[in-house]
Amino acid sequence: MKNEDKTVLIGQILKCDTVLSSGNKYPKNVVEKAVKEFNKQLKEDKKSYGRLIGDINHPDDLLANELTTISHKVNSVEVKDNGAVFAEIELLPTTDGIKVENIVKSLDSVPFRAVARGIGDLNGYKEVLNFEITSVDITPENTRTENSLKLKKNKKLF
Numbered sequence: 001m002k003n004e005d006k007t008v009l010i011g012q013i014l015k016c017d018t019v020l021s022s023g024n025k026y027p028k029n030v031v032e033k034a035v036k037e038f039n040k041q042l043k044e045d046k047k048s049y050g051r052l053i054g055d056i057n058h059p060d061d062l063l064a065n066e067l068t069t070i071s072h073k074v075n076s077v078e079v080k081d082n083g084a085v086f087a088e089i090e091l092l093p094t095t096d097g098i099k100v101e102n103i104v105k106s107l108d109s110v111p112f113r114a115v116a117r118g119i120g121d122l123n124g125y126k127e128v129l130n131f132e133i134t135s136v137d138i139t140p141e142n143t144r145t146e147n148s149l150k151l152k153k154n155k156k157l158f
Contacts, residue, residue, distance in 0.1 A: 007091040007101045008075070011114030011149035013136055016083030025127045028083050034118065035077050035085065038133040042074065054089065054117070054135045056096040071096035074136045087114055087136040088152065100138065110149040113141040 014020075016028035042052060056071040075088040091097040104110050115138070120131035141148060 007104065008152040009072075009089050009091070009104075009110060009112075009114075009138070009149040010152050011087060011089070011112075011138070012084050013077070013087045013114045013116040014085040016079065016085065018083070019126075023126050024122065025125075026131065027127065028079070030120075030128055030131050031083075031085060032079050034120075034131040034133050035079050038077055042076065053092070054137045056100060057137065057139055069096055070094050071100050071138060077133065077136065085116065087116075089114070089136060089138065089149075104151060110151055111141060112138045112149045114149055115139055 014026060014031060016026050016031045019025050052073045053070050054072050054074055055069040057069055070092065071094060072089040072091050075090055077085065077087045079085050091101045100112065104112075114136060116133055117135045117137050118131055118133045121129045123129055138149060
């Protein structure tokens with residue numbers, strides 16, 4: 001498959017220094033460290049394929065990907081100056097990847113949002129002390145949010 005034929009989506013997966021719907025707050029310095037490590041493993045450790053792939057839903061098991069729900073691979077993650085964390089994901093020719101692609105193309109929009117998947121420790125104030133990104137997932141969304149995915153054009157979006 002030619003590179004231009006691939007469907008690539010961009011979405012905000014996290015916002016630093018903000019209390020999220022989970023009630024947790026992710027300090028920017030903690031997230032920057034996690035993103036740096038995640039991208040390092042994407043580039044250097046080809047055996048960490050589990051980090052490269054994500055699910056169409058946010059699984060209960062934060063470390064494993066279900067073979068039946070894999071829909072995409074993660075190309076990169078980046079923290080912006082304002083604390084927004086973005087991921088670039090590429091849909092795969094799996095059953096769920098094709099479903100997502102068909103929905104995106106038929107609606108001419110992206111009714112999904114990006115969600116970081118990870119593990120870490122919290123202090124008594126629900127502030128994350130350390131964090132490891134284990135993957136990035138996409139889930140259906142009911143309303144448009146800052147986490148809404150966008151179809152990437154032939155230019156760098158972040």
